[in-house]
Amino acid sequence: MNFVPRVLAVLDELLTAAAPDDRGALWQLAEPGRELDANLVRLPAGAEVGEHQEDVLDVLLVVVAGGGRAVVAGAELDLTPTTVLWLPRTSRRALVAGPGGLAYLTVHRRRPGLTITSSAGSSAPFPVAEPGAEPVAEPAGPYAARPAADEGGEAPCMLDLVCPACGRLSADPEPVFCSRCGERFAER
Template identity: 50%
Template sequence: MAADDDGSPTRDAADTPLPRVLCDTAELLSLGGDAPGGALWRLAEAGRQLDANVVRVPPGGRVGTHTEPDLDVLLLVLDGEAALVRADGERPLRAGALTWLPHGSARGIAAGPNGVTYLTVHRRRPGMRIQPPDAADRLRPGG
């Protein structure tokens, strides 16, 4: 989607990054039911501290219930309806609903009859790091 001018990183003379337009969500939403399922847009700028995605879940589709152990996530419904699946049941979401998904919480999304498109934003995950050979032991049951 649209970025400033030619899409190249925008910097001033001191090599300081400048704010810029990254995506026109109205244009993404104009695809309506013709939009494919999955990520329609991803934040991919170098040096960023955040990750963000615009995701489309087609009618009746689901994002399975899972637990994010490390990251809080903000989810903003841009279009459509869905159910937020929580440990204590489902909560309805519609366009405009801004939802906090705290780390450690179990959550899933069940799209409504017309599907749902939403924006997620969270702190960027650190890259893969070389670990000592015994580091994997902490990931094993009883480790």
């Protein structure tokens, strides 16, 4: 693959184009073959991202507009434009937007993609038949069943699991209603 440096987004333009009450990821890095993930996230005034923990990745959070606070290790840290916050893996954190809202960029190592494995636990990728086609045989020889590698993980951005009303992070991967306040999540 031939990678060429180029401008992917102008954050000020994305923020200007967003409606005042837009919440969530306004932009995501989606280039094929990348080794990073990045998201431009916007929270309207007073909105929160409930306490949660990232077990696998360190995250760098850069405030680009507005302000608010991060609650980490029982302390409150002020977030203002140009603040750079390092969130080491396993740290618990929550975010609260100030009266002008909060817009920030998150950057972290890309999570490995999911692969299809056999029921016998092989981690080798198998060909997948098109819908309606004959089943594809599992490989033999060097690709025969062997212990599966841990290749999953959470999505890079979990904002779709955060209740829009109270900020609680849902344990359900596809929530319909918030278990704390009963607010309906957006249709997927």
